[in-house]
Amino acid sequence: MITLLLIICNILLIPLLLIGVINKVKALLQTRVGAPILQPFYDMVKFIGKGETISETASWVFVWSPRIGLAIAIMAAVLVPWSGLLLPASWVPATNLLLVLYLLSMSKFLGMLAAMDTGSAFGGLGASREATITVLVEPALLIGLGTLAVGAGSMDLATIYSQPIHPIVAALIGAALLIAALAELSRMPVDDPTTHLELTMVHEAMILENSGRNLAQVEYAVALRSCIYFGLAAQTLCRVWPGFLALSPWLHYLAGLGGLFLIGIAVAAAEGVLVKLNWRRVPNFLILATVFSLCAALIAVTR
Amino acid sequence: MDYSWLDILAASAALLGVWMCGVIRIRTLLAGLALQVAAMAGITLYIGLVTHVTHFLILAVVVLLVKAIAIPWYLAWAAKQLETREDRGVTVAPTLTMIIGLAILATCYFGASFIAVPSLGNVGAAGMAAALVLLGMLLMIGRRLAISQVIGFLMMENGIFLYGLTQTPGMPMLVEMGVIFDVLVGVLVSGLVIFRLNRSFEHIDVTQFRGLRH
Numbered sequence: 001m002i003t004l005l006l007i008i009c010n011i012l013l014i015p016l017l018l019i020g021v022i023n024k025v026k027a028l029l030q031t032r033v034g035a036p037i038l039q040p041f042y043d044m045v046k047f048i049g050k051g052e053t054i055s056e057t058a059s060w061v062f063v064w065s066p067r068i069g070l071a072i073a074i075m076a077a078v079l080v081p082w083s084g085l086l087l088p089a090s091w092v093p094a095t096n097l098l099l100v101l102y103l104l105s106m107s108k109f110l111g112m113l114a115a116m117d118t119g120s121a122f123g124g125l126g127a128s129r130e131a132t133i134t135v136l137v138e139p140a141l142l143i144g145l146g147t148l149a150v151g152a153g154s155m156d157l158a159t160i161y162s163q164p165i166h167p168i169v170a171a172l173i174g175a176a177l178l179i180a181a182l183a184e185l186s187r188m189p190v191d192d193p194t195t196h197l198e199l200t201m202v203h204e205a206m207i208l209e210n211s212g213r214n215l216a217q218v219e220y221a222v223a224l225r226s227c228i229y230f231g232l233a234a235q236t237l238c239r240v241w242p243g244f245l246a247l248s249p250w251l252h253y254l255a256g257l258g259g260l261f262l263i264g265i266a267v268a269a270a271e272g273v274l275v276k277l278n279w280r281r282v283p284n285f286l287i288l289a290t291v292f293s294l295c296a297a298l299i300a301v302t303r
Numbered sequence: 304m305d306y307s308w309l310d311i312l313a314a315s316a317a318l319l320g321v322w323m324c325g326v327i328r329i330r331t332l333l334a335g336l337a338l339q340v341a342a343m344a345g346i347t348l349y350i351g352l353v354t355h356v357t358h359f360l361i362l363a364v365v366v367l368l369v370k371a372i373a374i375p376w377y378l379a380w381a382a383k384q385l386e387t388r389e390d391r392g393v394t395v396a397p398t399l400t401m402i403i404g405l406a407i408l409a410t411c412y413f414g415a416s417f418i419a420v421p422s423l424g425n426v427g428a429a430g431m432a433a434a435l436v437l438l439g440m441l442l443m444i445g446r447r448l449a450i451s452q453v454i455g456f457l458m459m460e461n462g463i464f465l466y467g468l469t470q471t472p473g474m475p476m477l478v479e480m481g482v483i484f485d486v487l488v489g490v491l492v493s494g495l496v497i498f499r500l501n502r503s504f505e506h507i508d509v510t511q512f513r514g515l516r517h
Binding site for chain 2: 281283284287288290291294295298302
């Protein structure tokens with residue numbers, strides 16, 4: 001019962017709060033006052049109330065894919081142990097890492113379909129760039145999570161994260177997951193989320209045509225995916241301290257959320273300091289994630 | 304953790320070498336090189352503290368001053384003098400070079416027992432030393448600018464230094480100092496040669512040296 005309440009709190013409260021904290025920290029670092037921390041909640045209410053402008057060449061794909069994408073994101077957010085919450089034992093087989101990765105890829109695929117459906121040039125541009133980044137980052141995710149799976153002897157994420165992980169392997173895979181998270185969520189240095197120049201956009205070009213309720217669904221799905229990716233990275237990095245698993249369930253959950261918000265603050269600080277990479281230099285940055293994952297795999301294999 | 308400082312520093316040096324294979328900017332390469340040499344100096348310091356032999360401590364300080372501070376600073380100054388040479392292209396893509404570097408590191412780690420001296424040294428550190436030598440070679444052959452090839456050569460020198468440090472009971476102080484100052488002089492002379500090349504060709508791209516001047 002408590003688990004269900006916490007899961008609902010995880011889905012309804014934490015994602016938008018994380019986005020609000022990231023934006024507020026970035027504003028403070030740029031010596032601005034910035035929007036209030038709860039601004040994403042107000043934005044959601046505003047978007048849902050607004051009318052939509054849909055391109056004449058768009059079809060049902062454009063209308064339905066944000067809805068299905070949001071549903072998939074909610075499902076993934078429930079299944080992935082990104083907050084340190086212990087799932088009921090009967091749900092554990094559903095947290096298979098391949099299932100989770102495919103769910104996240106599917107939501108990205110639907111986003112790309114919707115972007116190309118509008119017939120505008122920016123949608124195609126954003127979709128192709130997003131696809132390139134996803135392809136470059138996929139090996140890092142698979143090898144990293146696969147290494148953890150081999151170490152834990154099971155492909156279920158819930159089982160993997162309930163067992164101790166070797167500290168060096170945890171540090172390397174945490175770093176790889178963090179870089180992969182920055183790439184998948186289109187944050188700096190891969191893509192500037194606040195850019196207003198369409199030529200430099202990756203993710204924003206994909207969602208440029210959405211307005212009103214569609215935009216609310218897309219933004220909420222992005223917030224949920226931020227929680228999933230940053231939360232997984234935070235959980236893996238927390239495993240560097242062997243005593244982390246010995247904490248009581250409540251402390252585990254709160255420490256997991258604390259780690260998530262700390263990573264959010266670090267990402268905000270990085271966004272204030274870094275510049276967006278030249279598009280031709282993006283693979284050089286993303287290969288670091290694959291190298292970290294491969295290193296961790298080698299270390300795990302020799303143990 | 305059950306690793307000694309020697310293992311951690313040697314592994315960090317090798318990982319820095321792998322990272323440097325994928326770096327494009329000269330100043331970042333030099334920063335990586337300086338960190339690598341600092342790791343070598345740290346290992347020398349550790350060995351000196353563990354075996355209570357003072358010549359290792361003096362060697363650590365000299366290595367830090369000459370190879371970690373003086374040489375990278377000189378090369379950075381040279382790169383600035385040559386002007387827009389801070390961003391460059393490579394013959395093999397940097398991403399692929401990094402993966403090849405990782406494969407080299409793995410091979411050297413698993414084959415370390417062939418080249419180590421088990422009675423004296425650390426088998427792991429010998430593997431890392433061999434990896435550093437091979438990674439330096441990879442850097443040298445995969446890069447286009449002459450200054451990056453000097454950096455590759457310096458990484459090879461790091462590897463040889465690490466091997467000598469961990470697999471032998473130590474060389475006489477005079478020999479070590481001689482080697483370090485030979486490296487310093489070598490780098491200074493190669494800097495002079497690079498300036499000369501730049502004056503003749505207007506660039507230091509080694510793949511273009513065979514063509515006729517435009």
